[in-house]
Structure formats: structure tokens, C-alpha cells
Amino acid sequence: MTDTSVLASGVGNPVANISIFVAFVAVTLFVVIRASRNNSSAADFFTGGRAFSGPQNGIAIAGDYLSAASFLGIAGAIAVYGYDGFLYSIGFLVAWLVALLLVAELLRNTGKFTMADVLSFRLKQRPVRMAAALSTLTVSVFYLLAQMAGAGGLVALLLDVEGRVGQSIVIAVVGALMIVYVLVGGMKGTTWVQIIKAVLLIVGAAFMTVMVLGKFGLNVSDILGSAQQAITGSSSETVAARDVLAPGAKYGGSFTSEINFISLAVALVLGTAGLPHVLMRFYTVPTAKEARRSVVWAIGLIGAFYLFTLVLGYGAAAIVGPDRILAAAGKENAAAPLLAFELGGVVLLGIISAVAFATILAVVAGLTITASASFAHDIYASVIKRGKVSESDQVRVSRITAVVLGIVGIVLGILANGQNVAFLVALAFAIAAAANLPTIVYSLYWKRFNTRGALWSMYGGLVSTIVLIVFSPAVSGKSTSMIPGADFDWFPLENPGIVSIPLAFALGIIGTLTSRDTGDPERAAEMEVRSLTGVGAEKAVVH
Template sequence: MTTAHHPALQPLAAGGAAEHRPLIITLFGLFVLATLVITIWAGRQTRGAADFYAGGRQFTGFQNGLAISGDYMSAASFLGIAGAIALFGYDGFLYSIGFLVAWLVALLLVAEPLRNSGRYTMGDVLAYRMRQRPVRTAAGVSTIVVSIFYLLAQMAGAGVLVSLLLGITSDGGKVAIVALVGVLMIVYVSIGGMKGTTWVQMVKAVLLIVGAMLLTLLVMWKFNFNISELLGKAADNSGKGASFLEPGLKYGKSAETKLDFISLGLALVLGTAGLPHILIRFYTVPTAKAARKSVNWAIGIIGAFYLMTIALGFGAAALLKRTDIIASNPAGNTAAPLLAQELGGGADSTGGAILLAVISAVAFATILAVVAGLTLASSSSFAHDLYVNVIRRGKATEAEEVRAARWATVVIGAVAIGLGALARDMNVAGLVALAFAVAASANLPTILYSLFWKRFTTTGALWSIYGGLISAVGLVLFSPVVSGKPTSMFKNADFYWFPLENPGIISIPLAFLLGWLGTVLSKEPADPRKYAELEVRSLTGAGAH
């Protein structure tokens, strides 16, 4: 089924897009140019490891809160959630709730103690009271795997978005777009480091909030600012009737889907506190007070955005045909841009083309900023944890460390391009939920045990990290996400035996259990003095930097 057969998509098909495409390309070009200028400016101020990894710890609480928002509100938030709500109604909105509630876990459990305890990476915290080399190796591997899972979603979103705008329908064209985003990402991180990435994230957060507010106001204006009228029209237009606004359209039809929902909820709520690219943001502020303030700002900004996803998702369901959304992208990732086009005046109007281009440029900004943050987290962990402390045994210079991080950026970017090309037709919110599950399994149990359990040992840390990582990734590989269904990564293969789409319900409790079991069975004694020092440091920040 081609886009040419759907009126809502006419300007994006080969014939109708010609008159609007120069405008779209110009807007995209201006944004990319502006962000490159910011990155080069910040890169000139990046002189050492502290600048590259933590932006010199010079950002205020508000600036960091804005940057955290920019890092967190990813393609999954803007494109994936809008699409999930447009196709599945109430069940799609559960993603918004999960992503928002997760911030309370991050704020209450890890934000301040983590910022006080480490220097640049999660490995710094874990290695403080454990054996350095094995724990840093495990932390580095875990960080890179989680980041690559998250990168998959962003790359998939980029491929879908730019393909939609440029009318590209061929698989080769979509792969080329994913590669282009990957190259931009590598340039941003290797030149700008944390300073460049942070400024791009702040600009992107402002653009995304303004864009979402504009769409929300236009949708509500269409329905006389009456939410009941909006929801009623969405239910009628969805073809699902009242069930569109009730639980069960995606989850709850069977015992299996109910378990899948519990698994998704666990992953979303616990995953944020273990995401490497969010954790390293806490190191960019000068004090613990600023860390708390930045999370408070982030909660306010993120909360406002997720409230607006009601208008984005249900607005798309009310104003667009379900068949048009699915024809453009089977997973619904283009619902928000198509809604913008409709609100601007429709497929054949200049207003529709302008609003489509603006909102798509905002979405593209979203993807670039998050991709830069993820790549920085994984390359930092490789350079700081693996290269400096494991391979070079702490004898590398700062210049060598930053050079290793830049080379790691290139390699991780290449891996993300390859995997992103395979995942281009999958819902980005679902892909991000997988990253959350891996983060909650591999990272969160070890972080919590290390910060709050005096007896925790190196063996417990290794069992928890590797056990959580292997179980989460292994279950994903043999789940319907990868094979066995029309929506799978490999559509023509069928080797899945794990029935759930999210592994969190198994892998998260297993990681906590393994951390406890490894510690209890370990013969190595925990060092109470080291724990006491870490406790003081985590509460006060004394001696951390």
C-alpha cells in the first residue's frame, strides 16, 4: 500500500511533495546548521576530561533541568507515544504515565547520592568500594549495551520521520537516512562533548515544548477546549468505539498481555534511574543542591509535556484516519507530524506543509539531541571505565582518554546505524521500553545495593550486572520483538519462545536476586570503612570531585 493512495499523505508522495519539499529541506538545513554552530562553539571550550564528560560542571540547576528534559523527551515521547495513543487509545497513554512516574524514582533514590559519589560515570560509584577492574568492565559493558538499545529507537524514529518528509519509500533510502543521522551524531559528540550536547539539548527542549504546546492549543481549539468532545470524537473515529477509551485494546485481552503490561510498567518505572545518559547529566552541576534543583525543573517540564501527549495522541485519532496513520508507518510513529499537517490546513495547503515541516524539524531536533546524549554516555563509559581504568590501569593521560572517547563514538555510531536500519519499522516507544527494561535489570539493582547495602560485594555486583544484562537481552532476542510477528524486527523469521514483548517482569527481579545471592555466597568480606566513606560522600558530596 503506497502513500499515494491516501489523501492525508498526498504532499509527501512523489508528485504532491515537490512544491513543499524545498521549504522542508530549508528548515531542516537551518536547524542542522544552527546546532553544528553551537557544537563547534562548545567544542572550542572543551579542553580536558572534565569538560568533555561533565561540561566543566558549570551548568546551573535550571540549565541542567532543561537539558535533562531534552535528553529524556526522546523520539519515543514525541513520535512513539503519540502513535501508540492514536492506535491503541487508553493503553497507548500508559506509556506517558510510566515515563512520568519513573522520574519520582530517579529523584528519590539516585539523583543526589549518585551525583555526590561519582566523577563521570556509573562505574565510578560502583568501583569506589569494589574491585576496580572487574566492576568497571561490567559497568562499561552494561552502559554501552543499554545505550545501543536506546539508540535503536532514536534511529528508527529518524528514518521514519525524514522518509515521510522527503517521500522516500525504498528500504535503501530509509537506511541512508539512518546513516546520515548517525554521522551527524558522531560529529556532534566528538567535537562538542558534554558542553555541546547540553546546549543542543536545551535548545531542543524549548523547541519541543513550544511545538507540543502549539499542537495542543490547535487541537483543543478544534474541539472548543472540551476534552470530553475530543475523546468522544477520537473513540468514534478510531473504529473501536468506547473500547478505545478503556483498558484492554493492547493489554489485558489475555493472561499473557496482562503479564506483558506488568512487565512494561516495571521497566518504565524503574528504568529511568538506571539509564546511563540520564545518570551522567547529574555530574554536570557544581553542587548536590543544583542536582536536586535540576531534577525538580525536569519533572515540571516533563510532566507538562506528557499531559500534552493526550492532545497529540487523541487528537491524531480524532482528526486522522487510522488507515492513513498505519499506511504511513505501521507502528504509528508518524501520527504527530501528520496531525500537524492536518491542523495546518490539510494535505494540499501551504499552511499544512509549513506546520508539518516545523513540527518535523522539532522532532528531528529531538532525535539528534537524545542520540548525542546516548552516544556521549556510552563513549564516556568506554574511555573512562574500560580504556583508562581496565586496559591502561589508570596510566592514561587526559588527552588519551578524550581521544579514546572520540574513537568510541565512531564505533558505537556505526553499530547504532546498522541496528537502527533493521528496527526502522518498529514503534519507537516500544523500543525505548526495551532499553528501560535492560537498564532496570543491569544497572539499577547494582546502584541501589552499592549505595544502600553495607554487605554488598564485588561478586554480588558482577552477578547482578551480568545476570540482569544477559537475561534481559536474551529474552528480548527470543521474544516477538525480534521474530515471529508482522511487527517484528525480522518479519520473515520465527525463532521466538518467550511470549512477552518486554522482559522486565523476569529480568529485573532476577537481577536483584542475583545481586543478593552473589553477595551472600561470596567469601570476600565487605569493607565497612569504604561503605562508611561512600555513605558520607553520597550524603554530602565531600571529596567526590
């Protein structure tokens, strides 16, 4: 008989869950320590010495891109909202294709360690590097905060730790492990953690998908029909009224809601192409050919995973039911763990729990190495020291920065635990899309683009996004807002992407055309050749 006690408290056996998680940590720490033996230069620490093959890097990219939100959040959204939830899967996959086709390989061929290498290649080094580094740090901190705070909520379900003190301790443990991974392993260690996590996540999702399909005789139509019946039979009138096979269950009913969805979709699709921790992964391969192989592997793995989420989401609705999902700690995020418990009991739940924790650990490690590298390479070495700094000093500063970021992430994650942190993820994507993407595109494709255009676009996109988010319903004015008791939301949309992204593109054009600076034709020609061919990608770009 099925255990029906898994509702408001944890699911399965907390001891089994934590045991499997500890086993994962032990294995990955062993791998990280072994990988760190060859960390002898800044290139080793920041880019893994460009020693990873295309397939290895492709798997690591999938591990970096498929966050806990991709696994827990999307499966839960599909389980409760159906078609509208699956739009997240479609959006994330399209976003990845846009990132790959538009900027990824060109960015890798032009840069050395960070995104700022590319943006400052043919522009004035210090102001552009400073702006790019500030944008990278801002995106990374907000993304990091969301992941760390999410760890606390996940613990409530998987380990049955409901007290705030207990969840705070777990957030601190996640942060401490992240610091260790980065300090000891650098990019090499982090990449191997991403590879292990990606394999576990995709194999686990595939296994659960096969089990769900087996329960319904490999008939997807039966899964969809059973899911709709479960939704219709819900004790909640709001849930029962949803048609999970048609659009509009979540993003419908009003013009503002539909515009908000469009704004969110724009931020997600365009934001991925500006996420520094995703783009930095392309610096870990030795040649442009291997970068293209990375793309092929990443597209295949990410595309397959998002197809799995369709079966898992509707399968959770059919097998677990929306009432149990929404009654559990974590609500929609509980759909995948509850489904695992129904399909394979304590053992499968423990494995899926470990995968979810591994996902958080791997993503925060990737964010930390990116942010610390940007500060050390772009602000400390290029702006403060004006390029007169040794590689060992860059690595030392990067490690110090990683510790500081880890502590900041732990403190902010504890403060935000229990709060609505969904807007933090949206803010990270919106900042990346507004502050980074326009400058990246213009730098790669527009020869006339100059320093003023870059600064106006980056700072304009960064400031406008943050201001609009602060004065949106995501922060105040609603019961689900970050500050539920306050009301200063004069901007009607929860995500500002539909406003701030076009504004940043426009500011880039206006700033460029109003400046007499016509740029350096030789540097522009060199950048074009390097971006298209990869020739000279291993050389320093500071001039």
C-alpha cells in the same frame, strides 16, 4: 479545503520540511562549535566542566529524556488505543520520578564521570568497572540502533523518501551529524543541543495543544467524545471495536497480554533509573543544590509534556481520524505530524518535522557521549591502563570510540531499517533495569554489598535479559517479529522485565551473602557521606 493526499506517501512539502531541518542543524552546529572552545580537560569533555546551572541542566535532562518515541510514539498510541496509549505517558513520568527520588542525586554526589564510578567506589575496581562499562555499552548500542533505524522510518513520512537507498543515506547523515556533535562539542556541545531541542519540542507541543483545545472550545470532554466517535466510525472493524476511553483496547483480552503489559511497565518504570545517558546528565552541575534544582525543572517540563500528549493523541484521533493515521507511512507514528498538518499546514508541519529530527539527533548524541566516555574512562583508563593515563589520552580514546560507535550505529541502523525495532527500545530499558539498577541500589543503600554480589547481579541481569528477548515473540514466531519467518519463541512475553529484574535483584543478594568479603567499612562510610552531602564529588574516585 484539507489536502487528503497525505496517506501512504509523505505529508506536506518535503522541501519545506528539509529546509527547516537544515536551519536547525546550522544553528546547533554553530552553538556546538562555540561551546567547544573551552574544552580543555576530560572534565570539560565528559561533564561540561560541571559548569551548567540547575535550570539549564533541568532543560537538558528533559531534552535527553523526551525522545522521538515520547513525542511521535505516545501521541500515536493514544490516537489509536486511547487509554492504553496514555499508560505510556504515565509510565514514563512515574519512571522519571522513581529515577530522581531513588538514585539520581546520590549517584551524582558519589561519581565523577560515569555510572561505573559509583558502582566500583567501594568494590574491586577492575571487574566491577568492566561489568558496568559492558552494560553501559550494551544499553547504549541497542538504544542507539532503535533511534537510528527510527530515523529511516520517519524520513519516509516527512521527506517522502520511500526507497531503501534514500532512507539509508538519511540514516548515514544522522549518524555523521551525531559524530560531529560529539567530536567537536563533547558534553558541553551535546548539552546545548539538548537544551535547544527541549525548548523546541515542549514549545511546539504546547502550541499544538492550545490549537487543539481552541478547536473544541477548551472543552476536553468534547475532544474525548469526538475521538471516540472517530474510532467507532472507522472502516476497520478492529479499530471500530475499541473503546478508547476505557482500558483494554491494546493490552487486554488475554492473561498473557495483561502480564506482558505488567512486564513492560516494570521495565519502563525501573529501567529509567538505570539508563546511563540519563543519569550522566547529573554530573554536569557543580553542586548538590544545583542537582536538586535540575530535578525541579526536569519534573515540571517532563510532566507538562506528557499532559500535552493526552490532548495531542485524542486530538489526532478526533481531527485526523484513525484510518488516515494507520494508512500513512509510519502508521501510529504519523499521528502528530498529520495533526500538525491539519492545524497549521506546511509551515507547522515543517517545524514539527524539524523538532522530530532534532529529537533523534539530540538523543543519539547523548547516547554516544555516554558510551564513549564509559569506554575511555572505565575500560581504557581504569582496566587496561590501570589508572596510569593522562586526561588528554582519555579524551582522545573517547573521540575514537565515538567515531566507531557512530559507524556501527549507521551500519546497524541501515540493516534494521524497515524491521520491527520496538523490541530494541524495550531491550535497552530491560537491560538497564536488570543489569544496572539492582547494583546501583545495593551500592547506595546496602553496606554489606560486595564485589561478588555486584558481578552476579550485573552479568546475571544482562545475560538473562538478552537470552529471554532472543527467545521471545519480539524476535520470532509472529508476523510482526524481527525474524518473521522463524519460530523459536519458547518464552511467551515480549519483554522479560517481570522475570529478569527480580532475578538480578536476587542474584545480588545471593552473591553477596555467599561471599566472605564484608567490604571496606571506611569506604562504605565515605560513600554514604558523599552520596548524602555531595562533599568531595569533584575528586577522583579511583583507589
